[in-house]
Amino acid sequence: EIVLTQSPATLSLSPGERATLSCRASESISKYLGWYQQKPGQAPRLLIFDASNRATGVPVRFIGSGSGADFTLTISSLEPEDFAVYYCQQRGDWPPFTFGPGTKVELK
Amino acid sequence: QVQMVQSGAEVRKPGASVKVSCKSSGYSFSRYYMHWVRQAPGQGLEWVGMISPSDGSTSYAQKFQGRVTMTRDPSTTTDYMEMSSLKSEDTAVYYCARGLYEDYGYFDFWGHGAQVTVSS
Numbered sequence: 001e002i003v004l005t006q007s008p009a010t011l012s013l014s015p016g017e018r019a020t021l022s023c024r025a026s027e028s029i030s031k032y033l034g035w036y037q038q039k040p041g042q043a044p045r046l047l048i049f050d051a052s053n054r055a056t057g058v059p060v061r062f063i064g065s066g067s068g069a070d071f072t073l074t075i076s077s078l079e080p081e082d083f084a085v086y087y088c089q090q091r092g093d094w095p096p097f098t099f100g101p102g103t104k105v106e107l108k
Numbered sequence: 109q110v111q112m113v114q115s116g117a118e119v120r121k122p123g124a125s126v127k128v129s130c131k132s133s134g135y136s137f138s139r140y141y142m143h144w145v146r147q148a149p150g151q152g153l154e155w156v157g158m159i160s161p162s163d164g165s166t167s168y169a170q171k172f173q174g175r176v177t178m179t180r181d182p183s184t185t186t187d188y189m190e191m192s193s194l195k196s197e198d199t200a201v202y203y204c205a206r207g208l209y210e211d212y213g214y215f216d217f218w219g220h221g222a223q224v225t226v227s228s
Contacts (some may be wrong), residue, residue, distance in 0.1 A: 015191040032213065034214045034215075036176055036215075043203055043205075043218035043219065043220060044145075044153065044203075044205075044215070044218060045218075046208070046214060046215060046216045049208060049210075049211060049214040050211065055208075055216060056216075062227055087152065089153070089214070089215075091148050091211070091213025091214060094167075094213065095155075095157075095167050095169055095170070096155050096170070096203075097143075097154055097155040097170070098154070098155065098214060099153040099154070099155070102153050
């Protein structure tokens, strides 16, 4: 089973700042990584698939990069609505599809 | 617009079973995989399994093999997930999540979630 680790666990930033979130896989998963945003009391929302492809309707400030075992989600300039928990998810080797433990982006 | 409406909250005793439904509308039901993902209180996301749109074949996470059954009814565009031999650790919000058309291994639309509580 592919294990995903995310860092940092919590990121404290202000609106307008750049956020850089990391996801590392226990082995290579090529480009097969997605990112999701989850706000309290809501279902997750797909942001990025295949490491760098934005899902429909996702703002351009969300940028995914990486391949192999190391991936990054960058939010170029944080908007107030971006404060949430972010999960990475792999589909490179399944079943099972697995998720990382999440990074919380909180207001500083 | 795509909508996925899940059944309501359920409370079960340990050892019992629960069946959660997910009714889809606004898209071609027969062309998309459906996944089930759960989230325990204050925890992360865990994939439970998925069902194919073409033949109803299923794939489950090994930890749920033998305890979970996923089915679908195309006539009502509804998916079902039944879990048996429930334990307290199964207490979670259960989401149905549609597989992305370009790659069913990602989940592009999610239901609102169904709370399942297992308690004696």
